[in-house]
Amino acid sequence: MPNNSVAPVAYRARWIFPIDGPPIPRGVVSIARGRIVAVGSRPDEANLIDLGNVALLPALINAHTHLEFSLFQQPIGQPGQSFAAWLKQVVAWRREQPAVQGQEQLALAQGLQECDEAGTAVAGEITTPMFAEVWYRQGALLPHVRFLELLSLNPERVPALTAVAEGFLNQKSASQRGLSPHAPYTVHPELLARAVRLSAEHRVPLTMHLAESREELALLSSHSGELVELLKMLTAWYPSALPTGLRPLDYLRTLSLSHHAIVAHGNYLSAEEIEFTAQQREKLSVAYCPRTQAYFDHDPYPLAAMLRAGVRVAVGTDSRASNPDLSIWRELQFVRQRYPQIDPTDVLRMGTIAGAEALGVAQDYGSISPGKIAEFAVIELPAESNSPWESLFANNQASAKLLRGAPTATSSSPDS
Secondary structure, three states: OOOOOOOOEEEEEEEEOOOOOOOEEEEEEEEEOOEEEEEEOOOOOOOEEEOOOEEEEEOEEEEEEOHHHOOOOOOOOOOOOOHHHHHHHHHHHHHHOOOOOOHHHHHHHHHHHHHHHOOEEEEEEEEOHHHHHHHHHHOOOOOEEEEEEEOEOOHHHHHHHHHHHHHHHOOOOOOEEEEEEOOOOOEOHHHHHHHHHHHHHHOOEEEEEEOOOHHHHHHHHHOOOHHHHHHHHOOOOOHHHOOOOOOHHHHHHHHOOOOEEEEEEOOOOOHHHHHHHHHOOOOEEEEEOHHHHHHOOOOOOOHHHHHHHOOOEEEOOEOOOOOOOOOHHHHHHHHHHHOOOOOHHHHHHHOOHHHHHHHOOOOOOOOOOOOOEOEEEEEEOOOOOOOHHHHHOOOOOOOEEEEEOOOOOOOOOOOO
16 A cells, blocks of 8 residues: 655656656656655655656556466466367366465465566456455455456356345455456356446446457357367356357447446457447456467457557456466566557556556556556666667566655655
């Protein structure tokens, strides 16, 4: 949480990237009581801390992650495998896990710490009912939005899961809450409809895995493919729950009736679906998980088309089951390398203000603006740093470090 030190302080950096304006050379951000009070080129207070040759960004936002897998040292399976084959291994891993006391708390704590150490202030965490209880007992190490995962195609399970969702939303908690109807192939349409209604009634966000894989499209259109076979093997396939001929657009229309919703992944959104998502920008966002998308060797991501259309695209890490780490900064570096034609301003917005808007926390996070919480990501720059954007993405080895609020100790002013 931000430091609420009474004494004002100002930070200076080689470049400040406020997001809501152009980069500021040798910029200064002034802070009081854990909030930003001014941004410019001169401090309002004498207590100036020069951070040196660094870029100062808003703290990063992880729009989509699953922290239950945070103890993994490497992703499950092999790069390029089918999504269904990977999902089968995830299910097997979950079923084989021994009931080790404290294992859930350890995974959660490690995931939260990794996010924190990678410059992330807010995470959009998908939590299963089991992990929801762990969150409730342990509390959070960083602000977050917890999305309770709802999962079942079985119509008989709809009332019970609705009650679980209502109980979750009614919990007293410092964290913000939302719901996550898992995916089209694991959520009964009535359960999805009820989740959407609860989102609107409680004014909380939804997130849903959608247009994530080719196998998902085949299941929706014709009840065929590897996902159908996997669900049959798990005795979780209820073909009567889903008519054939469905496509992601049908789900986008339903999600647009919620308070607001995040489409997790969106790897295979069509041009028509991208246009619909752009038109519903006040209700719909997309959480792109770049390195997870690459891990499965999906078709090229329609990022440029989304941005041209006006879709709000945020960035997530997904989980360590499909990603080597939980660093949003490394995701942004990956995007910059893979899509050099995209304006770096847009790339940086994906990991900051777009994520904050998608999660509903933009009043406090996402830009270096007066009134917002004083939490920042600090990036070391190369020695030559004349161009802000070239410098910011020049060092592929650079990592993001979180700087929270004003320090409690009095700091010197090495170069005012």
